[in-house]
Amino acid sequence: MSTEALRAERIVKTFGHVTALAGVSMHVARGEMLGILGDNGAGKSTLMKILTGFHQPSSGQVFVNGAPVTLASVDRARALGIECVYQDLALINGLSIYHNLFLNRELLRPGPFRLLDHRAMRERARAALADIGVNIPSVDLEVGQLSGGQRQAIAVARAVASDARILLLDEPLAAMGAREAGLIIDLIERLKSRGDIAIVMIAHNYAQTLEICDRVMLMQHGEVTYESRAAETSAAELLEIVRREYRAARAG
Amino acid sequence: MSAAATAGGLRGRLREFLLRPEASVIVVAVVLVIYFQFANVNFLTNANLQTLSQFIATPVIIACGEIMLLICREIDLSVGQVFALAPFVMERAHDWGLPVPLAMAVALAVSGGVGFVIGLITLRLRVPSFITTLGMLFLITGLTLTISRGFPADTPGGKLLTNLMGNWGYAEICWAFAVVALMHIVLRHTRWGLHTIATGGNAIAAAEAGIDIDRIRMGNFILTSTLGGFAGLLEAFRIGSTDPLAGGSNIMFLGVASGVIGGTAIAGGAGTIIGGLVGGIVLGVLQDGFTLQGINAFTFDIIIGAAILLAMVANIHLARLRGGAR
Ligand SMILES: Nc1ncnc2c1ncn2[C@@H]1O[C@H](COP(=O)(O)OP(=O)(O)OP(=O)(O)O)[C@@H](O)[C@H]1O
Ligand SMILES: [Mg+2]
Numbered sequence: 001m002s003t004e005a006l007r008a009e010r011i012v013k014t015f016g017h018v019t020a021l022a023g024v025s026m027h028v029a030r031g032e033m034l035g036i037l038g039d040n041g042a043g044k045s046t047l048m049k050i051l052t053g054f055h056q057p058s059s060g061q062v063f064v065n066g067a068p069v070t071l072a073s074v075d076r077a078r079a080l081g082i083e084c085v086y087q088d089l090a091l092i093n094g095l096s097i098y099h100n101l102f103l104n105r106e107l108l109r110p111g112p113f114r115l116l117d118h119r120a121m122r123e124r125a126r127a128a129l130a131d132i133g134v135n136i137p138s139v140d141l142e143v144g145q146l147s148g149g150q151r152q153a154i155a156v157a158r159a160v161a162s163d164a165r166i167l168l169l170d171e172p173l174a175a176m177g178a179r180e181a182g183l184i185i186d187l188i189e190r191l192k193s194r195g196d197i198a199i200v201m202i203a204h205n206y207a208q209t210l211e212i213c214d215r216v217m218l219m220q221h222g223e224v225t226y227e228s229r230a231a232e233t234s235a236a237e238l239l240e241i242v243r244r245e246y247r248a249a250r251a252g
Numbered sequence: 253m254s255a256a257a258t259a260g261g262l263r264g265r266l267r268e269f270l271l272r273p274e275a276s277v278i279v280v281a282v283v284l285v286i287y288f289q290f291a292n293v294n295f296l297t298n299a300n301l302q303t304l305s306q307f308i309a310t311p312v313i314i315a316c317g318e319i320m321l322l323i324c325r326e327i328d329l330s331v332g333q334v335f336a337l338a339p340f341v342m343e344r345a346h347d348w349g350l351p352v353p354l355a356m357a358v359a360l361a362v363s364g365g366v367g368f369v370i371g372l373i374t375l376r377l378r379v380p381s382f383i384t385t386l387g388m389l390f391l392i393t394g395l396t397l398t399i400s401r402g403f404p405a406d407t408p409g410g411k412l413l414t415n416l417m418g419n420w421g422y423a424e425i426c427w428a429f430a431v432v433a434l435m436h437i438v439l440r441h442t443r444w445g446l447h448t449i450a451t452g453g454n455a456i457a458a459a460e461a462g463i464d465i466d467r468i469r470m471g472n473f474i475l476t477s478t479l480g481g482f483a484g485l486l487e488a489f490r491i492g493s494t495d496p497l498a499g500g501s502n503i504m505f506l507g508v509a510s511g512v513i514g515g516t517a518i519a520g521g522a523g524t525i526i527g528g529l530v531g532g533i534v535l536g537v538l539q540d541g542f543t544l545q546g547i548n549a550f551t552f553d554i555i556i557g558a559a560i561l562l563a564m565v566a567n568i569h570l571a572r573l574r575g576g577a578r
Contacts, residue, residue, distance in 0.1 A: 054460055074462030090460035092453040094521040099446060103461045106443050115441045 004066055005030045005198035006051065006082075006166050011060035013046055020046040022222040023060070028166075028215075031195040033188070035213030035230070036202045037238065039246075042219040044202045045087050048170050051200075052084040053077035064166070078105075081165030085172050087202075089155040093144030097136065098125035100143050101158050128161040129153075133183050148175035156184055160191065167191065169201040173208070185212055206235035220245050274527040276566065277514055281534045288541035295544060305425035306490065308536035310335075310499075312428045313483040314507030315514070315528035316435040317476030321381070322511055323439075324452040324469055325520035328370065329385040331480035331507065333392035334363050335499030338481035339488035340396055343405040352409040356485055363481025366392065367474035374473070375466045381473070389501065400496040407488040418490035427486055428529075431479065436525040448472060452520030480504075510535055513563040534563060 007027040013020045020043045028034040036044050049055040051062065053071035061068055064080045071077045091100050098121045099106075107117040107124070125139040134153040136146070143151060152175050159167060169188075173181045189212065191197050203209045209216060210230045218226035218238060226241050269275055288295045314331055321328055338359040345355035370388055374381045407414070418424045439445035450458040451465045458465050483503075488494045512518055513534060514527025538559050542552055 049460075052460075074460065078462060084460075086457075086460050088457065088460075090454075090457040092450045092457055092521075094453040095446070095449060103450060103458075104443075104447070104463050106446065108443075114443070115437070116443065116446065118441075 003030050004028075005032075005064070006200075007063040007066075008047070008051065009061045009063070011047065011050060011062075012058045013043070013050060013055060014058050019222055021050075021057075024219070024222070024224055026200075026217060026224070028198045028200055030165075030198050031192065032215065033192055033199040033201065033213045035209040035216040036200065036219055037204070037206060037209060037216060038219035039221075039242070043222040044219050045170055047219070048084060048086070048168050048200070048202065051077070051166075051168055052082060052086075075104075078162075081163075082168065083159040083162050083164035083166070084168040085152075085155045085159045085170060087170040087174075089151055091143045091151055091155060094142060096140050097129075097143055097146075097154055098122045098139040100154060101125045101128065101139075101161065103158070105162065124161075128157050132157055132160070132187055134180065149177055149180045152176055153180060153184065156187070160187065165197060167197055167199045169199065171202050171204065173203065173205070188212060206238055210235060210238075218242065221249065272524075274515055274524050274530055277527060277530045277534060277563070280563065280566075281530050281537065284534060284537045284541065288537065288544070292541070292544045295541065300540065300544065302421035304536055304540045305422055307540050308532050309424035309428040310483045310487060310503055311506035311510050311535060312529050312532035313431050313479055313486075314476075314503060315510035315532055316431050316525055317472070317479040318504075318507045319511040319514075319516045319523045319525055319528045320435070320439070320448055320472040321476050322452075322508070322516050322518060323520055323523040324448050324465075324472055325455075326374070326381040326469055326472065327385065327508070328367070328381065328473065328476045328480075329501070329504060330366070330370070330388035330392055331385075331476055332499040332501050332504035333389050333396065334366050334477050334480040335484035335487070335503060336494065336496060337366070337392050337396045337399075338363050338484040339407065339494035339498075340399045340405055340496065341481075342485060342488070343408060343494075344399060346408040352413060355408070359485060360478055360481050363484075364474045364478040366481075367477030368470070370477065371470035371473040375469060393497075393500075396496045402496060404493045404495045406493045407491070409489065414489050414492075418486040418488075419492070424486050424490055427482075428532075431482075432525055432529045439523075439525050444468070444471070449521060449523075452522075454521070506532075506535055509560050509564070513560065531563070535560070 004027055009025050010023045011021050012023055024043065024047055026034070038044055046055065050057050051071070053074045053076050062071055063069065069080065092103065102121045107120045109115045109117045122139050129136050129139065132153065134150065134157070136150060143154060146154065152172060156172050172184060176184065188199065192199060201209070201213065210233070213230050215229055216233065217224055218241060220242070225245050226238070294300055317331065318328060341362045342355045342359035345358040346352055350358065366388065370381065370384050373379055373384045416423060439448070447458065447463045447468050450463055451468045455465050484499060487498065510531035511523065511528045514524060514531030516523030516527060538556055542555055547555065
């Protein structure tokens with residue numbers, strides 16, 4: 001198929017004596033969208049956080065554009081074009097919307113003092129939100145005053161506005177109403193149709209995930225238990241696999 | 253533009269001002285000044301304004317550091333001890349043959365070094381800064397007593413430098429204003445300030461956004477200690493000598509109280525430097541005003557304590573009201 005953007009091989013991650021990831025491999029190509037499904041506590045978010053440089057893997061290797069990389073920090077992953085919408089959204093409630101949208105990549109005024117360019121950030125934030133079509137009264141509002149869905153929209157807008165090459169979405173639709181979810185899905189499909197962005201999305205809605213993703217991956221107890229092209233499987237089949245694995249785990 | 257629109261604009265501005273966390277304290281400060289001026293003819297005189305400015309300067313400079321630390325959910329209880337340590341370091345460095353400006357630089361570096369050690373212990377060994385700096389408080393008191401052998405030290409320096417650094421009546425407050433202006437810009441208009449707020453508001457989110465939260469905390473520990481040392485040097489130049497037990501917890505608490513009265517959240521994530529300045533002014537006006545009234549020293553502390561409590565309670569409730577008003 002097309003060129004590979006991101007690959008992870010045999011990723012293991014332990015926290016003390018908890019094994020969150022027991023050797024997970026995944027890959028996603030440019031223009032492709034991978035969906036990750038699976039139980040609570042399966043290790044999906046942990047995998048994401050390794051791909052963003054937030055966690056360091058206990059073992060395993062990550063490749064970006066085919067080259068082995070060490071994602072030693074979030075900044076390093078970002079420099080490689082990896083952006084993420086975290087499950088907890090990574091927003092600062094006490095800061096304004098526009099400050100959150102530009103958190104840690106603030107626009108600065110020209111000159112030696114490196115002062116923040118509040119006006120430019122406000123304007124660009126307004127434009128970015130209008131672009132998505134999300135209803136936000138003012139970019140000066142504190143994020144803490146927004147609804148759950150609005151907060152999620154801000155987090156998605158932040159990742160998208162940053163010109164990501166590899167976009168990681170950890171349950172980006174979880175708190176959204178139907179209209180907003182529709183907007184975000186539209187946005188994702190628009191990004192996909194550009195053909196140069198690789199997208200990984202974690203979700204819990206099987207039917208919806210199969211509809212928007214090209215490929216899906218099932219994660220359970222820190223392992224990948226199933227992988228398929230979206231067109232070649234169904235929600236019923238995936239649910240059956242989940243049940244079977246669950247029964248096997250309980251019996252074994 | 254119609255007159256009504258202008259009036260609405262003005263009212264809007266006034267409303268905007270009153271909704272700022274500093275606003276209520278500014279009102280309190282003005283009311284206090286008016287009260288003491290009427291109650292005591294000597295309040296707004298040059299001589300008293302000098303005294304007042306000296307009451308205010310030290311807590312305000314210390315508040316600037318503590319506010320940054322409170323915003324990122326840390327505190328420094330030992331800054332009042334660094335205040336006393338710095339002049340002795342300067343005096344020793346001068347004894348060893350360094351010119352006074354260089355000796356001052358050494359003193360500031362040592363002060364900053366204390367912050368660095370606090371940061372290392374707090375961040376590496378994961379000890380809450382409340383505990384780290386409580387230990388540091390005793391440690392530095394001992395250090396200063398050892399260096400000084402228990403005797404006060406005369407402040408070195410020529411006339412010009414001495415006047416500039418604090419001996420001229422308004423020098424200290426000018427420095428305090430300069431520190432306030434600088435720190436206000438740092439907090440509101442630089443990445444450092446924004447990342448400090450982000451670190452205190454939600455440390456995990458800040459780290460997920462790629463902010464090096466330990467670097468932010470470390471920097472603010474160093475900043476606070478350095479400012480504490482700087483305030484100590486100013487006081488040494490003003491008085492001409494330093495007692496090894498100068499400063500102490502009292503000025504540290506005045507600094508923290510200034511910040512909190514000014515609207516800095518003790519739970520982190522929000523704060524204002526300008527509020528700290530006004531908070532410091534309120535405390536200074538109270539102390540100075542009651543001193544002029546000739547109030548008995550014992551009652552004095554009761555009144556100051558009650559006033560601090562009142563101001564803090566008022567501010568916490570006003571902050572809640574503001575949150576609800578939006
Ligand atoms: N920082 C951490 N420290 C210790 N354990 C952790 C940490 N992060 C995750 N874990 C553990 O790793 C396992 C996987 O967690 P993870 O958040 O990756 O699950 P998930 O698949 O995203 O679940 P969900 O669908 O509920 O979001 C869990 O058992 C969790 O307790
Ligand atoms: Mg998760």
